[in-house]
Amino acid sequence: MAIRRNDEQNASPRRPTGSGLLGPVTGFARAFGRTAAGMTLDLASGAARLGEATVDTLVGRHRAPGVLRVQVLILRDESGTPLCSADAVRPSLENAGRILQQHAGLRVRVVGVRTVSEIPPPEALDPRANRGLMIDDMLGHTAFYRRHLGAEVNDGVDPGLVAAPITVVVVRNIAGNTTGCSLGISADWVITQSTLYDAANPHSYDETVLAHELGHALNLPHHSDHANLMFPVSSPPQNVRGMALTRWQRAVLQTNRHVVPGRSGDPVDLG
Template sequence: MTVDLASAAARAGEAAFDTLSGRERNLGILRVQVLILSDEAGRPLSTPERVQPALATADRVLRAEAGVRVRVVGIRTVTEPPPAAALDPRANRGLVVDDLLGRTEFYRRHLGDPSAGPAAALVGSPITVVVVRRIAGHTTGCSLGISADWVITQAALFDEGDRHSYDETVLAHELGHAMNLPHHRDRGNLMFAESSPPQRVRGTQLARWQRRVVQANRHVLPGRSGDTPVLG
């Protein structure tokens, strides 16, 4: 939390300078990596190609709504069969308890980011999207918020052939939670709690205060001239 507050203060100073100088700010950068788990038989739960549309949606939404672009630093398949608690995790309070009890250690062992520098654990560290088989209850994604640098998403979300599960908004929604955004009561908002494809998919808007929270988050790096987004 201290890092986020310091980051927010720095961004506020940058914004004030930009306003006075008339300089147009570059887009911030959110680094994201994806871990696709495998089942008990070693079969991957999804593929990079299936996950790409949701990553592209997250990039499009965060660019338009928060001035932040998604830079994918890797999509990896974990062939090591995970324990049941990691393959089919619980959500919300259950996930918090499991994290405290060490049942999410399998995720943490595979979070390594080879491109990370020594300060990455504080500022600019990537958010990892872990693709699991099923999440307990009627939940398709879950995040521990600012207490973790990873989120979980259910594999069926990325299967275009399953019209009752396929939902490109969930990945972006969980990234929002990882960047300190709580749920929002407006269905048109990205952080609306529920999304029920194919008819009742949540919207992708963000309010002004939500944009400021995202831009001040420790995961977001300030943009630089010449930066280009990398998807895949």
């Protein structure tokens, strides 16, 4: 049985296209700018949440769970066939919702699950992972994902801003024996392999990977405990990672810029 890993191994790098250093330098500057902006927004969001929690404690108010918006983009293969159905992804979305509700006090609001009509280029359909994906992002090979992030999402929030949804892109294959990958703070999207959602194949079906990658997108690093959601390796069907989160992981999730804070008030009013 092949062991499936996410965020662990890398394929050999693709060679940059184009001439000269202008493209890579521009890409690096763009990626650095996104990372700096994300870090600034996360710090500001964390400070705001800390202030709100302090006031709530002083006046004896409670706060409703925060909300994380998530959308899913399903790609097509070269023949135009969707890589999976919307119904196939829903169990993983529901599992992510249960994990974040139980262990982080957050509600997941799915703002859309749709199939992209445009045929993706090879580098989008079969992307690399980890450092390879980071390099490809700098070289512009992830432009297809970014171009479709805000399409048809009617929540009034543009990608890259506070409270923007995190987009889960379903791709065909991720290089390096990897089933999911996130660029962390520098991106509002993650990639997951379509075989994860094939319930008929117990050796690839894994409902934890989507939630795991959302954790990375919300700034959670890997964790050494196999029972933790952020354990780096998950090998279905017999060695699937756990779903637990620690107190510090909960705090990181609740203060992330993507999370819309819950209403504050009397417990009776909040329901």
